[in-house]
Amino acid sequence: MSTTTAQRETTGASAAPARRRNRPKRSTILTIGMVAAAAYFLLPLLWLVVASTKTTGDLFSTFGLWFAGENNLFTNIANTFKADDGAFGGWLGNSLLYAVASALGGTFLAALGGYGFAKYRFRGNQAMFMLVLGAMAVPSTALAIPTYLLFSQAGLTDTPWAIILPSMASHPFGLYFMRIYADSAVPDSLIESGRIDGAGDFRIFFQVTGRLLTPALATVMLFMLVQTWNNYFLPLIMLNDPDLYPVTVGLANWQGQASSSGGASGDYIPLVVTGSLVSILPLIIAFLFLQRYWTTGLVSGSVKQ
Amino acid sequence: MNPRFRRRTGLGAALASPLAFAACGRTPVRPPGHVSRAEIDEAMRTPTELDFWTWVPGIEKQVALFEEAYPAITVDVTNAAQGAGHYAKIRTALRAGRGAPDVAQIEYEMVPAFTITDHLLDLRPYGAGELESQFVDWVWAQVSGKSGEVWAIPQDTGPMGMLYRADIFEEHGIEVPATWEAFAEAARALHEADPEVYLTNFPPSQGAFFAGSLWQAGADPFAGSEGADLRVDVTSDAARRVTEFWAGLAAEGVVSTDPDFSDQWYQAANRGKYATWITAAWGPVFLQSTAASTSGKWRAAPLPQWADGEQVAGNWGGSTNGVFNLTRHPIQAAVFAQFINTDPECTKAMATEQFLFPPTKALLEDPEFTGMELEFYGGQRVNEVFAQISETVSPDFQWPPFNDQVRADYGATVGTAIAEGGDAVAALGDWQDRIAEYAEFQGFTVEEAS
Numbered sequence: 001m002s003t004t005t006a007q008r009e010t011t012g013a014s015a016a017p018a019r020r021r022n023r024p025k026r027s028t029i030l031t032i033g034m035v036a037a038a039a040y041f042l043l044p045l046l047w048l049v050v051a052s053t054k055t056t057g058d059l060f061s062t063f064g065l066w067f068a069g070e071n072n073l074f075t076n077i078a079n080t081f082k083a084d085d086g087a088f089g090g091w092l093g094n095s096l097l098y099a100v101a102s103a104l105g106g107t108f109l110a111a112l113g114g115y116g117f118a119k120y121r122f123r124g125n126q127a128m129f130m131l132v133l134g135a136m137a138v139p140s141t142a143l144a145i146p147t148y149l150l151f152s153q154a155g156l157t158d159t160p161w162a163i164i165l166p167s168m169a170s171h172p173f174g175l176y177f178m179r180i181y182a183d184s185a186v187p188d189s190l191i192e193s194g195r196i197d198g199a200g201d202f203r204i205f206f207q208v209t210g211r212l213l214t215p216a217l218a219t220v221m222l223f224m225l226v227q228t229w230n231n232y233f234l235p236l237i238m239l240n241d242p243d244l245y246p247v248t249v250g251l252a253n254w255q256g257q258a259s260s261s262g263g264a265s266g267d268y269i270p271l272v273v274t275g276s277l278v279s280i281l282p283l284i285i286a287f288l289f290l291q292r293y294w295t296t297g298l299v300s301g302s303v304k305q
Numbered sequence: 306m307n308p309r310f311r312r313r314t315g316l317g318a319a320l321a322s323p324l325a326f327a328a329c330g331r332t333p334v335r336p337p338g339h340v341s342r343a344e345i346d347e348a349m350r351t352p353t354e355l356d357f358w359t360w361v362p363g364i365e366k367q368v369a370l371f372e373e374a375y376p377a378i379t380v381d382v383t384n385a386a387q388g389a390g391h392y393a394k395i396r397t398a399l400r401a402g403r404g405a406p407d408v409a410q411i412e413y414e415m416v417p418a419f420t421i422t423d424h425l426l427d428l429r430p431y432g433a434g435e436l437e438s439q440f441v442d443w444v445w446a447q448v449s450g451k452s453g454e455v456w457a458i459p460q461d462t463g464p465m466g467m468l469y470r471a472d473i474f475e476e477h478g479i480e481v482p483a484t485w486e487a488f489a490e491a492a493r494a495l496h497e498a499d500p501e502v503y504l505t506n507f508p509p510s511q512g513a514f515f516a517g518s519l520w521q522a523g524a525d526p527f528a529g530s531e532g533a534d535l536r537v538d539v540t541s542d543a544a545r546r547v548t549e550f551w552a553g554l555a556a557e558g559v560v561s562t563d564p565d566f567s568d569q570w571y572q573a574a575n576r577g578k579y580a581t582w583i584t585a586a587w588g589p590v591f592l593q594s595t596a597a598s599t600s601g602k603w604r605a606a607p608l609p610q611w612a613d614g615e616q617v618a619g620n621w622g623g624s625t626n627g628v629f630n631l632t633r634h635p636i637q638a639a640v641f642a643q644f645i646n647t648d649p650e651c652t653k654a655m656a657t658e659q660f661l662f663p664p665t666k667a668l669l670e671d672p673e674f675t676g677m678e679l680e681f682y683g684g685q686r687v688n689e690v691f692a693q694i695s696e697t698v699s700p701d702f703q704w705p706p707f708n709d710q711v712r713a714d715y716g717a718t719v720g721t722a723i724a725e726g727g728d729a730v731a732a733l734g735d736w737q738d739r740i741a742e743y744a745e746f747q748g749f750t751v752e753e754a755s
Contacts, residue, residue, distance in 0.1 A: 060571040061598045145397050152401040236390050237397045240356075240383045240404075249385065256387035257362050259566060269595075 052076055052277045056269050076274040083254075083271050088278075090243060091250035095229055096282065097160065098246055102167035103224040106174060110220050111213055114178020115205060119191060129179070135172045143170060144234045151238065162238040163246070167228040174220040181216035182209075218293035225286055247279045331402055333630035336427045340636060345432070348636035355380045355638055358395065359410040359626075360387035361460075363659050367645040370654075374644065378637055389709065392418070395629075399424050405631050407638040412624045413447045414516070414704045416456050419627065421532070421706035426630040427454040431639035439647060443700040444664040448625055451531055456627060458646045461661035463585030463622030464695040465517050468592060471604045471683065473502060473580040481606050485550060488609040489559075495580060496559040505581045506573070507551050508565035509724035512712035513621050515547075517585065520619030520702045522547045522611055527705045535705065535744045538754035540733045546611070548719060552729035562724040571595055583608065585621040586662035586691040593681040600681045605690045607697070616697045623662070662691060669695060705740070707747065714739040 047064055053076070058068035080088050117129050147166050151157050156165075186209045194204040232248040239245060245253070251272055258268035357368070357380050368380045383406065385394055392415060398405035399422070411419060419425045428434075433455040437445050440459055448457045469481065477498050482488040492504035508514055519526065524543035529536040538544075554560040561578065563570050573579060574596045582588060589605060608618055626642040628635065645651045647665065656663045656674050668674050675689040705711050714736055722732035741751045 056594075057597050060568075060595060061575040064568060064572070145400070148397045149401050152398075152404055157404055233390075233393070236386055237394045240358075240385065242384070245385075252386055252390065253384060256360050256384075259387075 048273065048277050048280075052270075052274045054270070054273075056267075059269065059273070072270070073274075076270050077278065080271050080274045080278060083268075087242065087245075087250060088247075088271075088275055091245050091247040092279065092282075094160075094244060095246040095248070095279070098163045098167065098235075099225050099228040101160075101164045102228040103221045105164070106168040106171055106224045107217055107221045109168060110171070110174035110178045111210065111217060112205075113175045114180075114216075115182045115186070115209070115213070117175070117179040118182035119186060119188070119209075132172045132175055136176065140170050140231075141233050144237055147234070148237050157238050158240050158244065160244060163228070163231075163235050166234060167224070167231065171224055171227060174224060177220055177223075178213065178216055182213060185212050185216070215293055218290045222286060222290045226283060229283055247275070251275050251279065331631045331633070333423070334426060334632060334635045336430050336630075336635070338430060340430045340432075345636055345640065348634070349375050349640060350377050351637075352377045353379070353634050353637045355408060355634060355641055356383065356406040357381065357408045357641070358383045358385065358391065358406040360384055360391060361410060361624075361659065361661070364645075366654050366658070367648075367651040370648065370651050371641055371644050374648075375637075375640075378641070380641065392709070399629065399631065402631065405629050407632040407634060408626055408628050408642050410460075410624050411457055411627045412622070413459075413620075414513070414708045416448060416625065416627065417704050417706040418708060419629075420450065420456055424629050424631070425456045426628040426632065426635055426639065427456065428458065428628060428639050428642065429453070429455050431636060431643070433458060433639065433643055436643065436647060439666060440664050441666060441669065441695055441698075443620070443698045443702075444623075446700040447702075457625035458627075458642045459623070459625050459664040460646050461587070461623045461655065462664045462695065463517075463587050463620055463662060464691055464698050465521065465583065465585045465608055465619050465621050466588075466691055466694050467581050467583055467606050467608055468588055468603050468682075469581040469606060470577065470579075470599070470602050472602045473577065479504075479580075482609045484613050485609045485611055489550070489554060492554055492559040493557065502577065503559065503561040503579055505583055506561045506563050506565065506570065506579045507555055507723060508570075509562050509720040510716040511565050512715040512720070514565075514583070515715060515719070517619035517621035518547050518551075519544055520699065521608060521617055522619075523617070523699065523701075525701050525703060527703045528701065530703060530705065533749050534752065535749040536752045536754075537705075537737060537740050537744070539737050539740065541754065544733060545730055548723070548729045548733055552723045552726075555723050556726050575599060585623075586695070587622055587660070589679065589682065589687045589691075590660040593679070601683050603682050604685055605682060605687045607690070607694050617699060618694045618697045619702070620698050623664070662688075662695075706749075707743070710743050711740055714743070 043065070050065060050067055051059055053071050053073040054062065054068050055070075055072050058070075058072075062068040117125060117132075143166075147170075148157065151162050151166075156162050190209060190212075191204055194208050199208070229246075230248060231246070232252065235244075235246050235249050236252075239249065242250075254268050254275065255272045258272055355378060357364075359382060364382060364384075368382055372378060372380060385391065391410070395405060395409055416425070427450070434453075436455075436458070441462075444459045444462055448455060448459055450456055467481075473479075473495075474481065477495055479491045479495060480487070482491050488504070495502055495504045519539075522543040524539075524541050524547070526537060526539045526541070526544065527535070528538075551560070555562050561573075563573060574582070574592070575598050577599065582592065584592075589603075592603065593600070607616065610617065626646060628638040628642055632638045649667070652663060652665055652668055653671075653674075655661045656668050657677070663669060663674070669692040675692050676686055677688050678684045679687050718732040718736040718739065719729055721727065722729040737753065741753055744751045
């Protein structure tokens, strides 16, 4: 089934005439639905891009979804990076550190765990896996407070570890996904042949079977990257030192200043808007970059068996 | 309501509930009966680091003045978040028993949330008892406990008033309404004369505005609550009058119901869709920077009244500095909270540079403060208007120990009903039920008005 879908995908993309023949199958309702969905997701993005080009005055007095007369994008970007002694650049760097470290570490753990669950039979395999599934149902926000208590006991609050360690371990979806993927993508015969050749389990994993998991690794990594990048609550309660804030906490802080009842709040509003735009660019880049591995991987994976 | 949301908030609140004890970490300071001058002097000469969590922009100025006066003390300011995030962070650290700040910014409405969990230090023994005469009565009542404890030092307030567009009023021949009845008539007349313009906007999800409105109308829904005994009466005649008033105007379509502080609302304020903004003393400066295109057209006035000839106002916003009893430096922390909120230079800078509306009698009578003429308001002495309003705020208004939950329930019941033209008075009953149900679930003994 998946094979045929994949084939249709590949032929469809390169053979436009074939698609034209299929025209009557198009559903108007579906098209409208998809356009509406696309608009729903893209309009806020458009708003963000447009709003980033405006001064505070224009922001509140001109139409939200179209540009005002003058373009202030570059002034806004410059101001965003200059404000509070260049705090924004530091926040971006912190977010990058937390997200990349958590994604690399978390993906590695998920790969080990998922592969283990999929390919080894041991007592409690099922029970432990069910536990992982159960953990998926617990919102990570609810875990933030117990995590704080643990880290507070260990004296690790207000350090980068307080973000990286929990982020590495708190995405059971990655483990779940790796297990499902390893189950179908890694043939038992491959492991057996590795054993016959005298390779140990770790060697088989790192040099043979692990490579088959690359597409899944890309997916899980992307997922964790986004999760950690966007995480607000955990760093909010863990960190006090402004030099450690990731971009989410930093921007929320600026937004607080902007909406705070006090004085010259107008200054912060364009910074929050432009900062939000800049802060999603790394994610967009990561998506474009990793998506390649992801889609080609899924296709090749499904054709294999 | 989404069941998952409820479960989660339930968990968060359970952590902060009176039944939850800090199992580990430091033990709370038991306030001594009296701290002598000599003890205070000695503590203030001992090198100390204080943690202060606040969201007030520019507070570094007051901190610097304090450090200048007490060179042995260093204050580390953490500005992580405002509102819900700020309190979540504090509660987590308090629950852990370590990592909590010595001093924190706390809104008036959140003070009971920290006294119910027994986390605030009574500041009386540290000299705060003698400060009462410096503060406006109703403000002092907000930070005072049942047996005279001083739970926090007031920093700024938000007595409510009305900002109005003098040009729109003039164009349509509207007099500044002295009563809510006159306000309603003006709302109808204005909207009929120009369907694009509304006399005001009722923000349906702004529980703080509604609470301030109840305050003005003389409703005091949680009066008499103490400790684990909660009294709730949000269905009193006064509450009903406020609700019927706004629900009626909204149903007639003569006031708009946009969420406030949203993009749409800012745009509308600039476009002249609203002829008034019912706001608080922090509103004038705020509007000045966010509706810059309407400069010179606004004026300030007291709120319309429920009874002709009366002058009563409510309060919306403002905050305090409280000291947590997990602090290792109770004397230094208490002196810090008092210093930045009573030292003449500190408080003057707050009022005239940071634009925090002052709670101290000295500043409210200071011609340098009240005499400030704001160009945005056509040169009007706006501070003077609000200083007079501040004298008319009733001292009788008590906050519930879980105000965030009460707010959320307000939005889901009364706020929604007013905005969507539902039965708002019935929604008051729903609100009451939800509060009672939640309180019982949290282990309070609930006494409802019959």
